[in-house]
Amino acid sequence: MGYISSVASIERILNGLESADAHDDLQAFSERLCTDLGISHVVYHWVSGSGDQYGCGTYPASWVARYVEKGYLRVDPVVQGCYQRFHPVNWKQLDWSSRAARAFLADAVAHGVGNQGFSIPIRGPNGQFALFTINHSCDDNHWEMFTTESRRDLILLAHFFNDKALQLQPGRKPRDATPLSPREVDALTFLAVGYNRAQVADALSISEHTLRVYIESARHKLGAMNTTHAVAKALQRGIIVV
Template sequence: MGRKLDDVLEGLGDATDLAGLTAAVYEMRDCYDVEHLVYHSVKSSGDQWAALTYDPTWVEDYTRNNLQTIDPVVLACFNRFTPVDWKRLDWSSRPARALLGEAVASGLGNQGFSLPIHGPSGHFAVFTVNHCSGDESWARFTGAHLNEILLAAHYINERALLIEGVGRGPNPSLSPRETDALTLLAAGRSRAQAAETLRISEHTLRVYIESARFKLGGTNTTHAVANALARGLICL
């Protein structure tokens, strides 16, 4: 799957519009052999933009009724930078339960895993993998593919920003955890040491690093650290 996924990511460079981005999302879904893959962008103005494999009728209903305002997935992702497992969210409210029931009835799987992406100029997006499976098999899948999904999410988002014509702001704002992660790496700590210092897993550390890299426009982690130092966002 790795080689095929690499081919899909490389092919993203040919996507010049929403149709091209959507085609790449479909190919990526097939690589992971899951029910659905979604890139959902919510702009600061409230406008939505998406490349996804959901049933168009469900998407139209979701958009028309502004369901993102009550969707526990979107609300959770908006307030954090780490991955969101749908099963760990609070679906106890009546609107949330109704939303989940309608989603499953519309062909969404019973499992979901979403990655929040916070970018320039108030840009916010969610990248989701959705599937039908038992809890144990889903935990194995997400555990095995978290890093790949994280990178795929940012590649898709970067391409989407280019298509939308959204530029990176000159002074990105890093979260405290992103700042801590880059500071430790700049000080020469390994990822394992940085994760231990912050008392988080290496998987979670990578989420912070990749989010910071994207905000800073870094081609890799070293480049992101250099940009952060040059802009005075981290100090040693």
């Protein structure tokens, strides 16, 4: 195991990433990275859409299968912990006190996962949440030194990896819909902060009847089934920012 700076320059690694143009390339890149860094595993995974997700990495297939089968997503302290954080985290810093968490870790190790990990949370548009993790088996001191030293490079790496994975995602919608009018945006914005129609109408200084026209119009433009749906769509598309 060696620091990135001493094994391969971050420049060369990132350039290798740039040339990836298929998901297979990302997988190959993970494996190569693993070797280059001399660590056990590199894993990237994201959850975004309803069932829309993607993952690649060097974890044994048996572990991945077990993870899904057991529903470990709801137990995994790495996921739970990173979800609340902005900065990368060393697994040792997480909360492993619960019974379920310890059982989970034991199961992971039994399936060939190393006891040390360093996970970088990454968030993208539309609520995308990804984790870029490196994993190894060694003592705490070594791992601490390695991650401290390589932290910045790893962040950059995770960032570019995610960028690439997003680009390669097929389900990219171009920019179809009719844009909302300013008043429609106003209406949805106030609705999104919890106002009811009377309050929104008051805030916008218009009659509630007029307001309703906006809401309906926005609903139709967004292809939404009801107001809640319209607000949700507007939020996801970044049409309204609250």
